[in-house]
Amino acid sequence: MHMADALISPVVGGTMWVASAGVAAYSIKKIQSDLDQKKIPLMGVMGAFIFAAQMINFTIPATGSSGHLGGGMLLSVLLGPYAGFLTMASILAIQALFFADGGLLAYGCNVFNLGFFTCFIAYPLIYKQIMRRGYTPARMFSAAMLSAVIGLQLGAFGVVLETLFSGKTELPFNTFVLLMQPIHLAIGVVEGLVTAAVIGFVWKARPEIIENASIGKALGSISIKKVMTGLVVVALFTGGILSWFASSHPDGLEWSMFKTAGVEELESSDGIHQTAGEIQEKTAFLPDYNFKAAESEAEPSDSESEEAWPAVSAGTSVSGVVGGTLTLALACLIGLGISIVKRRGKASAA
Amino acid sequence: MAGIIQSLYEIRFLDELSEKRTVIHNIHPLAKLLTTLIYIVAVVSFEKYEVSGLLPLIFYPVIIIGLAEIPLLPILKRLLLVVPFALGIGAFNPVFDHRIVFTAGWFTLTGGWVSFFSIVIKSILTVLAALTVIATTGMNRISFALRLLFVPRVLVLQLLLTYRYISVLMEEVARVLRAYHMRAPLHKGVRYNAWGSLAGNLLIRTFERAQNVYQAMVLRGFTGEYKTGGAPKIIITDLLYLTVWTLFFAAARLFDIPALIGSLVTGVVK
Numbered sequence: 092m093h094m095a096d097a098l099i100s101p102v103v104g105g106t107m108w109v110a111s112a113g114v115a116a117y118s119i120k121k122i123q124s125d126l127d128q129k130k131i132p133l134m135g136v137m138g139a140f141i142f143a144a145q146m147i148n149f150t151i152p153a154t155g156s157s158g159h160l161g162g163g164m165l166l167s168v169l170l171g172p173y174a175g176f177l178t179m180a181s182i183l184a185i186q187a188l189f190f191a192d193g194g195l196l197a198y199g200c201n202v203f204n205l206g207f208f209t210c211f212i213a214y215p216l217i218y219k220q221i222m223r224r225g226y227t228p229a230r231m232f233s234a235a236m237l238s239a240v241i242g243l244q245l246g247a248f249g250v251v252l253e254t255l256f257s258g259k260t261e262l263p264f265n266t267f268v269l270l271m272q273p274i275h276l277a278i279g280v281v282e283g284l285v286t287a288a289v290i291g292f293v294w295k296a297r298p299e300i301i302e303n304a305s306i307g308k309a310l311g312s313i314s315i316k317k318v319m320t321g322l323v324v325v326a327l328f329t330g331g332i333l334s335w336f337a338s339s340h341p342d343g344l345e346w347s348m349f350k351t352a353g354v355e356e357l358e359s360s361d362g363i364h365q366t367a368g369e370i371q372e373k374t375a376f377l378p379d380y381n382f383k384a385a386e387s388e389a390e391p392s393d394s395e396s397e398e399a400w401p402a403v404s405a406g407t408s409v410s411g412v413v414g415g416t417l418t419l420a421l422a423c424l425i426g427l428g429i430s431i432v433k434r435r436g437k438a439s440a441a
Numbered sequence: 442m443a444g445i446i447q448s449l450y451e452i453r454f455l456d457e458l459s460e461k462r463t464v465i466h467n468i469h470p471l472a473k474l475l476t477t478l479i480y481i482v483a484v485v486s487f488e489k490y491e492v493s494g495l496l497p498l499i500f501y502p503v504i505i506i507g508l509a510e511i512p513l514l515p516i517l518k519r520l521l522l523v524v525p526f527a528l529g530i531g532a533f534n535p536v537f538d539h540r541i542v543f544t545a546g547w548f549t550l551t552g553g554w555v556s557f558f559s560i561v562i563k564s565i566l567t568v569l570a571a572l573t574v575i576a577t578t579g580m581n582r583i584s585f586a587l588r589l590l591f592v593p594r595v596l597v598l599q600l601l602l603t604y605r606y607i608s609v610l611m612e613e614v615a616r617v618l619r620a621y622h623m624r625a626p627l628h629k630g631v632r633y634n635a636w637g638s639l640a641g642n643l644l645i646r647t648f649e650r651a652q653n654v655y656q657a658m659v660l661r662g663f664t665g666e667y668k669t670g671g672a673p674k675i676i677i678t679d680l681l682y683l684t685v686w687t688l689f690f691a692a693a694r695l696f697d698i699p700a701l702i703g704s705l706v707t708g709v710v711k
Binding site: 093095096097098099100101104115116119122123131132133134135136137138139140142143144146147148149150151152157160169177178180181182184185187188189190191192194195196254258259260261262263266284285288289291292293296297300409410411412413414415417418419421422423425426428429430433 | 482530640665
């Protein structure tokens, strides 16, 4: 469920970056205040462990298929929510950089969906509550199962909302939810089973590891209220500022509001394009190019039109296709040219 | 099993690429990181029906891949593995958006297809940008750039340690899985009754390893700072790199360059 850059808008990406950075800063403050230095290498090595363990295929009983571990829950059980969140963030960073698994702009979304909901909602509100009265295998099983399932459901719902607010997909809210939640219910059950199996084994073999994490070095109790208030304030603030910059971008919030609630609150055209149109008008470069006319033509005059559809006239389409082809050809030529020059340079040096 | 070995190979491959010395590799990591982020924001900020305007942005990865001598095939392979995930969601656009935006004889183009193509192009460009930045910079130098951006020490240290131990633990997981599959040759994955013991044993060993690592670090004088060696200074070339690319991205974002070229060419042809 790692989100890619292509499906999100800068406003949503930026807002979630700030939200995740806020949670990370709070977590760092918390672990630094009572940090035993051992925790840093432990976090690093555990991150690497989860990274590697995600590649183990676990065969699901009674089905032919197999599932994987996500690790968010396991990390918060073993390291506590703060260190668990930071460890998840670094795993996601490496996945994004080395495997392009989740985008760099979408990184904030991914950290939030996979880290925040597990470490800061599912762990303290479900896992810890169930485990409060001490360890029994049945209690641990239900705690791991419930928290993994709910953590993933929340994460999947986060994906749905972030994607819809970005407005790049035409999927209606209902369809998207129906698509995402059941899949992640199945994934969550596998996650819960694996997490429970691992915690159960470690408890039998080395109970102090689990105990230390949950009592001794539990790193204080979480003030959910504080985190949430801070988050809401920060998210609203940045969301507001970023939306103001992106101003009347037709996709994004308004679009999804319109789609889901049936309320149309669209503004006419893209702010940046409008500015560009003005610049173009001033410079009068290629006067017969009908950019500006097409733009104003496309402004929604009746409630039927959903978007400001840019430049649909046949003339611009043809010139767009010709120009696009030329651009790509030029890009290929440049790429080839560079590699030929490089090779020649090497050959002559040798 | 094969997946782990393959992933390990890919990490090492990118790691080795990042050790090359080319014009691009010599650019300051901070300049490269910022350029990449600006590029991705520029790509993603295009509205959902934009296709032709996005095309000039392909120049950035093409030029970087060329100048940095990054072999094209492995990068394209990774691209093919990753892009379908974004397309899975994008593929619904043609299903839901039937507005006809262009007709020429028997050929009709709906808005859904246009926005789908836009997602395809955006996926390709953003994935290429992420892969090229790591292939030309490497994890250590990216972490150095993150420190310059005031990312807290603990977070950067944690990122570097995770990265450092990924190859160690992946090898260990691969060994454990190989042993398992030799004892259970017909199983595709790990059976339910071994879930806890297999992953749990690995986990316990990981904990012990972390303790050893910590002790070794302390013995070598670890005080909480991870030393990455030389700290490159930002020079005029780096500033130029950042400025020129940013200006290009801005130009590509503001003007529909292919349409301008196209109207110029078709105008001339007329």
